Amino acid sequence: KAGVTQTPRYLIKTRGQQVTLSCSPISGHRSVSWYQQTPGQGLQFLFEYFSETQRNKGNFPGRFSGRQFSNSRSEMNVSTLELGDSALYLCASSPEGRELFFGEGSRLTVL
Amino acid sequence: TQLLEQSPQFLSIQEGENLTVYCNSSSVFSSLQWYRQEPGEGPVLLVTVVTGGEVKKLKRLTFQFGDARKDSSLHITAAQTGDTGLYLCAGANSNYQLIWGAGTKLIIKP
Numbered sequence: 001k002a003g004v005t006q007t008p009r010y011l012i013k014t015r016g017q018q019v020t021l022s023c024s025p026i027s028g029h030r031s032v033s034w035y036q037q038t039p040g041q042g043l044q045f046l047f048e049y050f051s052e053t054q055r056n057k058g059n060f061p062g063r064f065s066g067r068q069f070s071n072s073r074s075e076m077n078v079s080t081l082e083l084g085d086s087a088l089y090l091c092a093s094s095p096e097g098r099e100l101f102f103g104e105g106s107r108l109t110v111l
Numbered sequence: 112t113q114l115l116e117q118s119p120q121f122l123s124i125q126e127g128e129n130l131t132v133y134c135n136s137s138s139v140f141s142s143l144q145w146y147r148q149e150p151g152e153g154p155v156l157l158v159t160v161v162t163g164g165e166v167k168k169l170k171r172l173t174f175q176f177g178d179a180r181k182d183s184s185l186h187i188t189a190a191q192t193g194d195t196g197l198y199l200c201a202g203a204n205s206n207y208q209l210i211w212g213a214g215t216k217l218i219i220k221p
C-alpha cells in the first residue's frame with residue numbers, strides 16, 4: 001500500500017510570495033490533516049479535512065488555507081509569506097482522523 | 112483547553128540503559144497514541160492505547176495508559192542507538208481532535 005505523498009519536498013520562497021503544497025493520502029483514507037513543525041514550537045495543528053469538509057482548525061491566521069478534493073487529495077496554501085513561516089509542513093492521512101500516517105513533509109524556507 | 116505535558120523534553124543516555132517518557136494531562140482522552148520521528152521524516156505511529164490501565168508491548172518498548180485515561184508512559188528497556196529520535200504522544204478526544212505533547216528528544220549514545 002502506497003504511503004502518504006507530499007510534494008514538493010523542498011522549496012524556497014521570498015517574503016510576500018504565496019505557496020501551495022500538495023498531499024496524496026493513502027488510498028481509502030478520507031481524513032487529511034496538516035501540521036506545521038518548527039524547532040521552537042514543535043508540532044502545530046493547522047487543519048483537518050474529512051470527505052472534502054474542514055472538520056477541525058488550529059489557531060493559524062487566515063493566510064493559511066486548505067482544501068480537499070473528491071479523491072481525498074489535499075492542498076494547503078500560504079499567502080503573503082513571512083520569515084516565520086519557514087518550517088516543515090507535514091500532511092497526515094487517516095481512515096477516520098485518529099491514527100495518523102504522515103508523509104515525509106515539505107520543507108519550506110522563506111527568505 | 113486540553114493540554115498534554117510530556118517529560119522529559121530531552122534525554123541522552125548510554126546504550127543498554129532503561130528509560131521512561133511520560134505524558135500527563137488533566138483531561139480524559141478516548142485514546143492515546145505514541146509516535147517516533149527521525150530527522151527529515153514524518154512521525155511514525157508506534158502504538159494506540161484505548162482502555163484505561165492497558166499495557167502494550169512492542170519488542171523492548173512498553174506503553175501504558177493510565178487507569179483514568181489521563182496519562183501514559185513509554186518505557187524502553189536496554190535502549191539501542193536505533194531508538195534515537197523524537198517521541199511524541201497525542202491524545203484523541205471525542206471531537207476527532209488530537210492533542211499533542213511537545214515531544215521528547217531521545218539520544219542513545221553508543
